[in-house]
Amino acid sequence: MMQVLAIFIPIIAAILLPFLFKQVRAIHTGWFVLLVPLILLGYYLTFVKQTINGQSVVATMEWIPSLDISFTSYLDGLSILFSILITGIGSLVVLYSIFYLDQTKEQLHNFYIYLLMFMTAMLGVVQSDHVITLYLFWELTSISSFLLIGYWFNRDKSRFGALKSMMITVAGGLMMLGGFVLLSLMGGTFSIRELIVQAPSIVTHDYFVLALVLILLGAFTKSAQFPFYIWLPDAMEAPTPVSAYLHSATMVKAGIYLVARFTPIFALSEVWVWLVAGIGLLTLLWGSLFASKQTDLKGILAFSTVSQLGLIMSLLGVAAMAFHVEDAAGTIFKYAGFAAIFHLINHATFKGSLFMIAGIVDHETGTRDIRKLGGLMSLMPVSFTVALIGSFSMAGLPPFNGFLSKEMFLTGMLSVKEFDLFNFETFGVLFPILAWIASVFTFVYSFYFVFKTFTGKLQAEKLPKKPHEAPIGMLVSPVILASLVVVVFFIPNIVGDLFVKPAVAAIQPFLYDSPDEVDIAVQAWHGFKPEFWMTVGIVAAGLLLFALLPKWQKIYRVIPEWLSLNRLYDFIMNTVLDTAMERFSSLYMTESIRKYLTYMFAAIVSIVIGTLFFKDAFSLSFENVSPIALYDVTLLIVLVIGTLTTLFAKSRITAIIGLGAVGYTVALFFVIFNAPDLALTQLVIETISVALFLMAFYHLPKLGRVEERMRFQVGRALIAFGVGAMVTLLALSAHSQKLVESISGYYKETVYSLAGGGNIVNVILVDYRGFDTLFEITVLAIAGMGIYAMIKLRLSRKEKSNENK
Amino acid sequence: MRTNNLILQFTSKFVFFIIFFFAVHIFFAGHYTPGGGFVGGLLMSSALVLLVIAYDLKTVQMILPVNYMYMTAIGLILALGTAAFPMFVGKPFFTHFYDYFHLPLIGKTSLHTAALFDLGVFLVVVGVTMTIIQTIGEDE
Numbered sequence: 001m002m003q004v005l006a007i008f009i010p011i012i013a014a015i016l017l018p019f020l021f022k023q024v025r026a027i028h029t030g031w032f033v034l035l036v037p038l039i040l041l042g043y044y045l046t047f048v049k050q051t052i053n054g055q056s057v058v059a060t061m062e063w064i065p066s067l068d069i070s071f072t073s074y075l076d077g078l079s080i081l082f083s084i085l086i087t088g089i090g091s092l093v094v095l096y097s098i099f100y101l102d103q104t105k106e107q108l109h110n111f112y113i114y115l116l117m118f119m120t121a122m123l124g125v126v127q128s129d130h131v132i133t134l135y136l137f138w139e140l141t142s143i144s145s146f147l148l149i150g151y152w153f154n155r156d157k158s159r160f161g162a163l164k165s166m167m168i169t170v171a172g173g174l175m176m177l178g179g180f181v182l183l184s185l186m187g188g189t190f191s192i193r194e195l196i197v198q199a200p201s202i203v204t205h206d207y208f209v210l211a212l213v214l215i216l217l218g219a220f221t222k223s224a225q226f227p228f229y230i231w232l233p234d235a236m237e238a239p240t241p242v243s244a245y246l247h248s249a250t251m252v253k254a255g256i257y258l259v260a261r262f263t264p265i266f267a268l269s270e271v272w273v274w275l276v277a278g279i280g281l282l283t284l285l286w287g288s289l290f291a292s293k294q295t296d297l298k299g300i301l302a303f304s305t306v307s308q309l310g311l312i313m314s315l316l317g318v319a320a321m322a323f324h325v326e327d328a329a330g331t332i333f334k335y336a337g338f339a340a341i342f343h344l345i346n347h348a349t350f351k352g353s354l355f356m357i358a359g360i361v362d363h364e365t366g367t368r369d370i371r372k373l374g375g376l377m378s379l380m381p382v383s384f385t386v387a388l389i390g391s392f393s394m395a396g397l398p399p400f401n402g403f404l405s406k407e408m409f410l411t412g413m414l415s416v417k418e419f420d421l422f423n424f425e426t427f428g429v430l431f432p433i434l435a436w437i438a439s440v441f442t443f444v445y446s447f448y449f450v451f452k453t454f455t456g457k458l459q460a461e462k463l464p465k466k467p468h469e470a471p472i473g474m475l476v477s478p479v480i481l482a483s484l485v486v487v488v489f490f491i492p493n494i495v496g497d498l499f500v501k502p503a504v505a506a507i508q509p510f511l512y513d514s515p516d517e518v519d520i521a522v523q524a525w526h527g528f529k530p531e532f533w534m535t536v537g538i539v540a541a542g543l544l545l546f547a548l549l550p551k552w553q554k555i556y557r558v559i560p561e562w563l564s565l566n567r568l569y570d571f572i573m574n575t576v577l578d579t580a581m582e583r584f585s586s587l588y589m590t591e592s593i594r595k596y597l598t599y600m601f602a603a604i605v606s607i608v609i610g611t612l613f614f615k616d617a618f619s620l621s622f623e624n625v626s627p628i629a630l631y632d633v634t635l636l637i638v639l640v641i642g643t644l645t646t647l648f649a650k651s652r653i654t655a656i657i658g659l660g661a662v663g664y665t666v667a668l669f670f671v672i673f674n675a676p677d678l679a680l681t682q683l684v685i686e687t688i689s690v691a692l693f694l695m696a697f698y699h700l701p702k703l704g705r706v707e708e709r710m711r712f713q714v715g716r717a718l719i720a721f722g723v724g725a726m727v728t729l730l731a732l733s734a735h736s737q738k739l740v741e742s743i744s745g746y747y748k749e750t751v752y753s754l755a756g757g758g759n760i761v762n763v764i765l766v767d768y769r770g771f772d773t774l775f776e777i778t779v780l781a782i783a784g785m786g787i788y789a790m791i792k793l794r795l796s797r798k799e800k801s802n803e804n805k
Numbered sequence: 806m807r808t809n810n811l812i813l814q815f816t817s818k819f820v821f822f823i824i825f826f827f828a829v830h831i832f833f834a835g836h837y838t839p840g841g842g843f844v845g846g847l848l849m850s851s852a853l854v855l856l857v858i859a860y861d862l863k864t865v866q867m868i869l870p871v872n873y874m875y876m877t878a879i880g881l882i883l884a885l886g887t888a889a890f891p892m893f894v895g896k897p898f899f900t901h902f903y904d905y906f907h908l909p910l911i912g913k914t915s916l917h918t919a920a921l922f923d924l925g926v927f928l929v930v931v932g933v934t935m936t937i938i939q940t941i942g943e944d945e
Contacts, residue, residue, distance in 0.1 A: 676839035680831075684847040688934070695941065756903040756917055758837035765841065766919040766926070770899050773922075774884055777929040781877045784933035788874070788940045 003059035003073045006043055007123045010036050010116035017116070021109035029108045030098035036116060037090035040123075044075075044083045051077045051502040054514030058129065068190060074129035077502020077515060081341070082126035082257055084499070085348050089249045090119055092477035096356055097241035099474035100363060111151060111239070118144035118246065125254050130190050131180040138176065138218070141251050142169040148246060149238040161234035164569065168221050168231045176218025176258075182211035183265075196264045196509070203268045212266050215258065216275055223255025225313060226283040229306040230565045236298040240359030243298060248305050248351040256309065256344060259316050260507045267320035277317025277416070277431070283310025285434050288441035292448050292549070293556040297358040297368040300449050301351065304394065307442060308347050311409060314435075315340035318412045321419050322511060333415050334511065338496075338520045339408035341503045345495065346393065346401040346488065353481035354390040354449070357383050360474055361453060366464030370448075375458030380469045384454045386482040393485045395446035395542070396439060396535065401488035403535075410435065410531040436534055443542030448549065496520070598719060605722035612729060621736040631672055639665045647710070652697055660690040677761045810859065817859035824852035832927055833920075842923035846930025853935060862942050873935040880928025887922040 013036045021029045050057060056076035063069050075083070094115070101108060121144055124137030142165075150162030186205045187195045195202070202208060219225075224232040235247050246252070259276055266272040287307025294300045319337035360383050361376065362368045377384045389400060396406030413435040417428035460466070469475075488495050501515035512518050545552070588599070612618050642665060645658035663686030670679035747760050747768065757763040765773050828848035835841030856865045891900035903917035 677841065677844065680839060680844045681847070684844065684851065688847075692941075755901070755919075756836075756915065757919070759835060759839060759841070761839075762835045762841040762923075763919070765843075766922050767901050770888060770901075770919075770922060773926060774888055777884060777926050778881065780933045781881055781929055784877060784936040785874070787937050791940050791944050 001059060001061060003057065003075065004061040004071050006040060007071070007073060007127060008120055009040060010123070011120040014113040014116040017112050018109045025103070028098050028103045029112055030094055030101070033112045033116065034091060034094045034098070037087045037094060037119065041084065041087040041091060044080060044087060047075050047080050048084075048498060051075065051080045052498060052515055054502065054505055054516070056506075063133070069132050070130055071124075071133050072129040072191065073127040074193065075127060076506045077499075077504070078257070078260060078341075078506040079126045081345070081499045081503045082253070083123055085253075085345070086119065086122050086126070086250050089245060089348060089352050089481075092352065092480060093241045093245040096244070096359070096474060096477040097239070099471055100241055100359060101239065111148075114144050114147040114151070115242070115245070118148065118251070122250050122254065126257055129192050131184055131192060131195075132190055134192075135173070135177050135180055138222075138254065139170065139173050141222075141254060142166060142173055145169070145235070145246055145251055148242045149235045151239055151242065152237070155237065157234075158237040161231070161237040165231040165235045167573070168228055168569075172218045172221025172228065175214045175221075179211045179214030179216075179218065182207045182214065186211065192261065199265045199268065202265065209269065209271055212269055212272055213275075215262060215266075216272070219255035219258040220279060221255070222258070223252050223309050223313065224283075224306050225255070225279050225310060226286050227565050227568075229283060229287065230569055232306055233294075233299055233302040236296070236302050240298070240355060240362065243301075244352050244355035244359070247302065248355050249348040252305060252309055253312075253344060253348075256312050256316070256340075259313065260340070260503075263316065263320055263507050264509055267323040273317055273320045273324075275317070276320060277314050280310045280312070280314030280317055281431060281434050281438075283307065284314060285438040285441075286310070288438045288445065291445035292441060292553070295370050297361060297370060297373075297449070297453065298355070300370070300445055301354055301358060304442070304445060304449075305351060307438065308343070308351065308394075311438075312340050312344055312347070314431075315343065315409060315412050316507075318416055318431075319507065321416070322508060324419075333412075333419070334508075334518075335408055335415065335520060336412035337504045337508050338500060338518065339405055339412050341500045341507070342408060342492075342496065343402075343405035345499060346405045346485070349481050349484045349488065350390040350393040350400070350402060353386055353478040353485065354394070356474075356478040356481070357387045357390065360470040360478070363474070364465065364470055365467045367462075370452050372459055372462040373453045374456035375454070376467055377454040379458070379467050380454070382469060382475050382479065384450075386475075386478045387450045387454060389482040389485050390478075391446040391450040395443040396538065399489045400485050401492070402485075404489060404492050406439065407531050407535065410439075410534050414530055432534075436538065439534075439538045440541045440545065443538055444545045444549065447542070447546045451546075598715070601719050601723055605719065605726050608726050608730060609722070612733065618729060618733050619736045620732055624735075624738075629672075635665055635668055635672070639669075652700075653694075656690060656693045656697060659693070660686060663690070675761075677759070814859045817855050821852050821856055824848060824855065828852060832923065835923060836917060836919065842926030843930055846927040847934065849927070850931050850934035850938075853931075854938060857938070857942070862939060871935075873932045873939065875932075877929050877932030877936065880925045880930075880932055882925075883928065884922050884925030887918055887925065890918075 013033070017029060017033070020032050047057060054077075056074060058075075059073045061071045063071055094112075097111070097115075101111060118141060121137045121140035125134060125141060128134035128137060146162050146166040149165055150158050152158045183195060183202070184190045186202045186207055187198045189195060189198075221228040232247060232252065236243055238247070284307050287303045287305075287310055291300050291303035291307060294303060315336045318333065319340060322333040322337065358368060360380070361373065364380065365373065365376070367373065393400035393402035396402045410432070413432045416431040419428055458467075497515075501518040501520075504518050505512045505515040588595070639662060642658050642661035646655045646662065649655040649658060663682065667679045667682040667686065670676075670682055747764060751757055751760050751763050755763045755767045757767070828845050831840035831848060832842060832845030835845065853865070853869070856868075888899045891902075892898055901918045901922075903915060903919070905913055905915050908914050
């Protein structure tokens with residue numbers, strides 16, 4: 001219970017914040033917020049000693065028991081690793097934001113409420129064992145991220161970025177919900193643990209690949225994989241603490257988490273291996289190529305995040321290959337899973353620190369434009385050191401943790417070509433080559449980031465502020481992260497034992513029964529193996545490219561702007577969804593009642609006649625037909641003449657008289673068919689309505705009134721004919737197949753004995769079915785009042801408009 | 806413009822009462838022979854319309870100072886009340902009661918609560934028809 005409640009602690013704490021912000025103005029609200037992730041961090045660290053033994057802790061809180069929906073917190077190696085990342089980096093980010101955001105100038109209560117909301121959502125995502133509540137928290141991350149990106153909501157770009165990220169991640173989230181529903185239909189349970197157990201039977205199901213693709217769409221949109229990465233660079237309009245927290249360390253890793261969590265279910269499929277590994281690699285390459293094009297510090301970091309996430313994703317894809325290999329624990333495929341988790345930790349540390357540095361540079365110089373920056377090294381020595389550590393780690397240089405995971409990444413990629421399933425023996429060679437190229441460009445943009453900012457000439461006149469070192473409080477968090485970068489390099493195996501191995505055991509339960517069996521030791525020096533020579537090549541090529549950067553950076557301009565995916569997004573949003581949809585709507589929404597009536601009648605005719613035809617429902621029988629008398633024929637002729645007169649009359653008054661004739665003939669039909677009440681009513685009502693028609697006719701405007709015949713139009717004639725045919729066919733069929741006896745016999749027998757009357761019609765109206773009559777007179781009353789209101793209110797409006805003139 | 810419609814006005818004085826009584830008759834006869842509240846109401850309003858045609862709206866309004874909106878409302882309330890009354894004596898909604906009574910002057914008569922409901926219908930029909938005609942007639 002406590003374990004489930006811990007997820008909700010941040011959002012509960014958020015309720016108190018506005019009061020603290022309004023009442024305690026002297027203390028920065030962030031200090032109160034800082035307590036929450038710190039406490040949670042301590043709480044989750046207590047679970048580590050259980051997870052290193054391979055144990056998992058489950059707690060459940062019922063939500064909707066009748067639908068089998070519950071909040072289930074499942075803590076194993078993978079989720080405890082993510083929980084610690086979320087709360088740990090969360091604490092550092094809150095600490096950083098205390099100095100970054102000004103208590104007096106910013107709406108801090110909003111900021112921290114969104115941030116705490118996000119923290120709850122993220123903890124929920126990584127701990128939920130129930131797919132529906134996982135989806136709930138997943139969408140909550142999208143919503144809180146939307147709020148945080150749009151934090152400075154009076155800027156156009158913030159709103160645009162927020163909307164874009166919302167659109168893309170929510171679209172993916174909905175796909176993922178579909179995948180979850182299919183998955184739980186196949187497995188008969190919502191619990192991920194139980195689904196993993198059933199994986200071998202699910203894999204043959206018809207829905208399997210569909211569910212796989214849908215869930216991957218959710219993961220790819222959230223983790224900014226190709227081609228959905230486009231929201232991430234625009235999300236950089238958020239305050240820097242948000243970028244550091246959400247868009248480098250936590251939220252974008254939700255997709256990674258999802259892929260890792262569902263690997264035991266889906267890894268049996270070829271589609272999964274190809275999609276995850278292939279898209280990951282493509283994203284890695286694409287992001288690294290575009291990062292060195294950016295001129296905005298956070299833009300570089302955004303593309304580098306995209307690229308690094310692709311790296312982790314491709315490693316997870318390779319890790320899934322281990323399913324298909326016999327004795328995987330003895331081969332080199334096992335490295336990929338380890339490398340993925342290890343790089344995930346490393347990336348969170350160095351990318352978090354780099355974002356904070358970008359924020360510091362922005363805060364102290366007033367700009368993030370790399371073209372205006374330079375020569376800050378001597379002015380901001382601490383920031384420079386941290387940036388250097390972070391960048392070198394990102395580039396994969398020793399003695400930083402990025403080096404270790406980059407080496408393992410290369411090992412993983414080199415293993416791909418030995419995989420002899422699913423055509424990997426032919427295409428597998430591409431993997432290490434592409435990975436190498438991407439690593440070279442990673443090296444280039446890492447250097448680009450740090451050296452263009454901190455070395456070179458200081459362009460003081462271009463900077464909005466006079467640059468100086470950041471306050472100590474702002475530096476604490478990046479320094480902690482940077483020291484972690486270094487520390488992890490020297491003690492990789494302690495980190496491996498504590499966090500990586502339990503997580504790997506959770507991702508690959510088929511390989512290892514407990515984390516102790518993961519027999520991978522990280523080595524900084526592993527001999528003159530191919531990986532080593534590849535790294536040497538990366539450094540050499542990277543240095544060369546970086547030195548020549550000004551010469552070849554122009555190439556990016558050659559790539560036409562309109563080819564970019566952002567253009568595609570704008571095209572879909574503006575042209576397809578806005579303009580084209582509006583045009584499409586205005587195609588049929590013509591505001592002409594005539595058109596709408598045409599649609600309706602055409603639809604009714606085609607539906608009814610279609611049903612008659614396809615269901616073979618038409619039948620014709622003349623069994624219960626009464627003989628036709630002379631009166632009937634005469635009246636019918638009169639009726640037809642009246643109708644034709646109305647249709648073809650040149651003047652309106654003829655049409656009205658024709659209509660009246662039809663009405664009176666109908667009254668005569670009522671007389672013939674023994675319905676005196678109906679005949680009486682019909683006569684009186686027909687008289688009144690003809691009188692009303694005449695009055696309406698009399699009041700027609702004199703101007704532009706041309707007496708002319710109704711124009712003939714083939715389409716309308718067809719539809720009119722169709723409706724007539726439909727009603728005729730329907731009536732004939734209905735008459736020919738009466739299924740039940742009429743109930744009129746009952747009325748005949750009981751009209752005097754039960755109801756005390758003689759006129760069946762009237763007794764039905766006021767007694768048997770008085771209810772109908774009650775509401776019919778209500779309809780009459782409403783009609784009367786409506787006419788009264790229309791005429792009287794119109795008059796008063798006229799008077800008012802005259803007054804205005 | 807207005808000519809002296811002496812013949813029309815004089816005739817309508819008589820015809821009004823003929824239609825009036827016919828309407829009342831058809832209303833009361835409804836339960837056993839063709840007729841009832843609806844037709845009765847319509848005939849009654851036609852009698853009133855005849856007066857309106859022969860004289861004019863203001864004169865008729867002076868002779869019969871009736872607010873037809875109120876008439877409609879009273880009719881609705883009467884109909885609903887008749888329908889709802891059985892609920893207070895433990896019977897389902899819209900149960901009618903009838904029996905034979907010895908009334909002074911008329912003698913043995915059948916009285917039926919359905920007639921009250923029909924009276925509601927009658928009043929609504931007269932009220933609505935007259936409202937419509939009056940409103941349109943007064944409109945310039």
